Structures are given as C-alpha cells and as structure tokens.
Amino acid sequence: MQRIILFGKSKRRTRTTRHLARAFKDCGHQVLWLNPARIRRRQRDRSEGWIVNRIEAFEPDIIFIYSKDIPLAVLKRYTGGGSKTVLYYEDMSPEIHPSLAELGRRVDFFLATNKGQLDDYRRAGIANPMYFTGACDRYDHRQRRAVLPVWKSDLAFIGKARADEPRVRLTQKLAATCRVKVYGKGWRPFGLSPAKRIITPRSYALVCAGAKIILGADITSEVEGYWSNRLWLTLGCGGFFLTAYVRGMETFFENEKHLVWYRSEQECLELVEKYLARPDDRRRIARQGYQLVHARHSFHHFADRVVSLCSGK
Secondary structure, rough: EEEEEEEOOOOOOHHHHHHHHHHHHOOOEEEEEEHHHHHHHHHHHHHHHHHHHHHHHHOOHHHHOOOOOOOHHHEEEEEOOOOEEEEEEEOOOOOOOOHHHHHHHHOOOEEEOOOOOOOHHHOOOOOOOEEEEOEEEEOOOOOOOOHHHOEEEEEEOOOOOOOOHHHHHHHHHHHHHOOOEEEEEOHHOOOOOOOOOOEEEEHHHHHHEEEEEEEEEEOOOOOOOOOOOOHHHHHHOOOOOEEEOOOOHOOOOOOOOOEEEOOOOOHHHHHHHHHHHHHHHHHHHHHHHHHHHHOOOEEHHHHHHHHHHHOOO
C-alpha cells in the first residue's frame, strides 16, 4: 500500500481528479486529495502553510499532481525528498508555458499525453518526460440508455467551438448532410445551437448512447500520440467513434475494429455516409472499443502504472 497525496481541482465536466482518487483507493492505496484552489479560498494567506502541514502529517510516498494544481513553493519543499513526485499533464499546447516547465523541472516524473512533444519538454529543462496515455472511469464512463430526444442524433460532437478551427468547419459541413447535434459552448456564431452547453460524465454517456456516430476532431491531429480524452470517454461509454487519424494510434487501436479514423475532411464525410447506413457494423465496433478500454485503459490501470513507475517496477 502506498500513501498518495493527490493535488487537483474538482471539475464538474470531467471529474478526472475524482476518478484518479477513487482508482488509487480501489487499488488499495491510502489517498489524501487536496484541492489548492478551494484551500486558497478558505485559508487565504495561510493556504501554503496549511497544505505543508497536511503533507507533513500524512507522510506520503507519492505526491501526484494533476495538471499544474500545486503551489510552486510547496513543490520546492519536496523536490528531491523522500516522496516521489509525479505531474500528469493531459493538455497540449504548441508552446511549453513557463509555469508548466517550472513545475516539470522539479518533479521526478512528468507524464504527458502526447509523444510528439517529449523533445520540446526536454529542451524546456524537464529531465524525465514520459508518454502516458489517458483513461476512462470504470464507474462513470459506461453504457447507458438514451430516451430523451436531446441525446439522439445521427452525429454528435462534444466540445467547445472556436474561430478558425478546422473541426468547426467540418461540423458545419456534416450538419448539411445529416442530423448533427453539438454539445458545448461557442457554437451559435457558427450557425449551430448546442443541445447542451455543459456535459457531465453521465450526460456524456447519454450522448454516446443516443448518437449513431461521435465525431473525434481535436484542435490538432499533427502531434504524434496526442488525442484528447474525448477518445477514452467515448469508447468508455460505448459510443461509435469516428476520429481524425493521429500517428501512433495504431499502437493502441485497430482501425474499423475498435474505432474508425479518417485522414481528410472528404474521407470523414464519406465515412459518415457509409456508417450511418451500417448499424450492425457501428454496434460491433462500438462494443469492441468499449471492451478494449475497460480491459486495458481504465483509471484503475492508470493508477497501477503510476504506482509501478514510482516503485521502480
């Protein structure tokens, strides 16, 4: 059993920190979850001292940081100490933000969900960046039954719309060919009214149950090994996932067995038409994708991998 302090916010939309905390506990470890943002609101100027006192009392074997959710001054105290420090960063931006690099240089393990930027992280001074894939949750991400019309569509996209993004243009084109529903903020200026602006894990599963196709289109598909958690969540909820191809995807998935990928807008349009006409193939692929991620890529598997890494196994 490991004693693990988990730093991270409680986000209504993804609940990743909650999923991590529960997975570590289910795997037999003792977990103390600290939310620095909430602590700052309550403790104000005393927040860093309060956090240090909790760490000292808990005596962790592992300090696990989700994203950048730890005060730098607190991390400095434990760099190179008796506790293994791990930072898990699941976002991707073209440039390494100085605040991320500052934290990354001070942890034992920097876990990134993209393979193509590992050299960039090293150039930023992060000594030990590692490619670490995301996961789905064993409990929240599961198959549900969609009854209400708000969840039903030919094709659904879950995510925020921003100007000059190819995925917005692609979604607009698809809306002209089939019944499309979008879920997220920022869609009205592009002529699409969101069915829901906020999606929780439960409603994500309902979208996956009600949509014939879930579209996977991230901000970029050019970074090797990077795709958003939309992939893990969709497969984890039993959705049929049609997504842009990313180098390295074939390491984890088989095309047209666990999901389907496209390499151009035109191919995406053609595949939507093809699979809307093939419900049995959609169900087969969705079932196999669901089985794969729950068998190999849940947060429980993630937790085991983190503990093994910190234990040197």
